[in-house]
Amino acid sequence: MDSVKEMMKQHTNHSDFRDKYQQIIKKVMADEDIKQFIFLHEDEITQDVLEKSYAKFHEFIKERDARINGKPVSSPGLEPVLQMNVGFVDVIYRPTAEFMRQQKEKSIKRRLHALNMPKNIAEATFAEVDITEQRAMIVAEAVELTELMTKEPKTFHQGLYLSGTFGVGKTFLLGAMANELAKNGFITTLLHVPSFSMEMKQAIGTGDVAEKIEIIKKADILMLDDIGAESSSVWFRDEVLGVILQYRMLQELPTFFSSNFTMKELEEHFRVSQRGDDEPLKAKRLMERVRFLAREMELTGENRRPK
Template structure:
């Protein structure tokens, strides 16, 4: 009697599970999107095909509910589930939403700007936020000319800009804004803070990564060197790092921008000419400046210090 009772209980449990499954599938089949899809494809679907597609139909209905509720546990967050015919059976695919496509597009644009040790406001700089004054019109005009000319003929050499001016006049912001505009047009730019980069290169001697980092910078499709001349420069940084970068870019005719508190003449005579050790090396300074003058056109930016506002 005990065995008969045990067997009966198991059978009732099994029937309960089957009843629950039938109820779930009834709800799935009643879903308006499921009904519409089956109706549209009825000529290609037999009852057996539909029965064998129940697992996919269940997945679709469950994921659609999560999608509408923006539930983070859904299989593919940001993707909308859709039914489609996979040979003679019903299957589920996931289509990126418009919001997700926009986020992906924006991320792709951001990824085209490699900002090394640059603050957030520079990474997010935009030309429409660049405060235009009479003193800065020429710099903006030349920057826009560069972007237009480069976009027209990206394989030709285009001279970059050497933005010169006192602290806080917007030199670095303009570089960041140009880099982001170029990114929107599909071009990659490396924007680096040169004093920080110089320290990093010295530290790379210990980790034996100087060559790798130097290669990445010198071969950047478009390079922007910010704040050159802000700190004293060793002969090694000047000749074996900066000199190598500039020589390569001059030979390969790669666009290069600079920003500095010094004008070109001051950079040569007051910064590059004397090493950290006090050695006076005018020929080496002149060699660096010849490369800079070849790569970039000097533009004077004047105005009030916006960092104080």
């Protein structure tokens, strides 16, 4: 790019251009950001340096004002910054605060794998959790646990098993924990168990069962939502949930649950097969893994879902 001074030389005989040039210089020298920059670098900016830098000062003002006024800019997501170079002033471009915020949000979303979950759950935060006197202790426990996992990422932390009636906010609290962990750099998988059960049955026909189990069982942090609400299936209990939880128990991987059942009720649920057979040992074996991975906390309150 030719400097403003060089362009001036090429148009010496054009009085209109000289007038425009002087107007540009006047505007540049009256700009508060420019004056502040010159003041901060007065020892380096000689008259010669100043004259060589008019074009860069003009570029800075033009790009800055375009962003302020919402007009098209040469580098969206970047903002101009004046910088002292050897013998002249330069303009560099750095990410804007808004661009950095958007990139951070995208990064968080990439770390949170919400499978078959509503949008409001995938975007839940602790600030949005309804805290009542009865729920305060559980919410505080959830916040404390996420902080502890962040401080001690290599230590095994027993997750939470949130039990409670329909619509009291168990899933929302899991979502808030998942988002907080994602913000702190953890990859978290939030999985709706009934939908996953149906997906796994369909995967039998495509031969994808083993691959899907492999992905879920090795998730850095796994949150199993609404466990026990899936259709009763010995195969899903033993060959899917059992395999996933066995691996996570042996590897001591953080695992969370939510359910309308207490742990005791969930064990009773898993005892009876779809054929009506009573299988207490298999149910007990599965629940041993659940109890190793998480401790139960009951969430109480009113049904918050739309009627």
